[in-house]
């Protein structure tokens with residue numbers, strides 16, 4: 001990937017930065033000219049930046065942020081569209097999130113009591129997510145939620161359970177949305193994600209894979225007006241900004 005390099009801002013983390021650059025196969029840069037994106041190791045965390053004076057602020061994973069926790073503190077998360085789509089009965093389902101990204105949806109599901117396996121194929125995004133998970137692990141308010149989340153960096157289509165009883169109840173998918181031309185309409189995080197991972201052009205195959213793996217249902221998050229990933233779903237749960245296509249397994 002030549003649109004991103006690693007930059008170490010932390011005085012005390014240069015050895016770690018060298019190891020990380022090797023692991024992610026990124027150039028470790030010290031000075032401009034910088035590529036369009038930088039993965040930056042600060043004293044506190046790992047973040048993604050667009051260098052330059054007018055660049056937007058950094059993107060990083062923060063499960064302790066007010067925005068992430070607002071939904072936990074206010075309102076009833078069980079009423080969230082994502083919760084209704086997954087279906088939370090007395091026994092909480094084991095969910096496999098095949099497109100983990102920055103882990104926000106997985107965090108909501110884990111906060112509702114689901115055990116959740118997160119698979120993310122982009123090494124850079126998986127490393128950002130792992131950094132966020134490790135900073136929040138053990139925290140008094142969210143530590144128990146993080147403990148229910150397990151991340152593996154891999155292409156989810158290479159995942160197969162060791163035995164049939166290890167099949168997840170629910171497979172959750174949120175592939176990158178079709179490209180929008182008015183880039184100002186697309187949130188900063190999504191623009192950064194798209195720059196790093198591309199367009200998920202193989203997302204149609206994801207549904208077939210998910211349908212062969214889930215024991216109860218597959219839930220696909222889509223923009224309100226987007227086409228279905230594959231065939232029409234069994235039911236649709238409408239959210240404020242998105243909809244969730246639910247495919248029931250017979």
Ligand SMILES: C[S@@+](CC[C@H](N)C(=O)[O-])C[C@H]1O[C@@H](n2cnc3c(N)ncnc32)[C@H](O)[C@@H]1O
Nearest residue numbers: 099100101102103104105120121155156174197
């Ligand atoms: C829109 S983002 C997901 C956002 C996520 N739901 C969240 O709440 O932060 C899509 C992510 O899926 C990942 N992805 C796409 N296809 C994948 C695959 N086959 N296996 C694993 N990850 C995949 C992309 O790398 C990208 O990070």
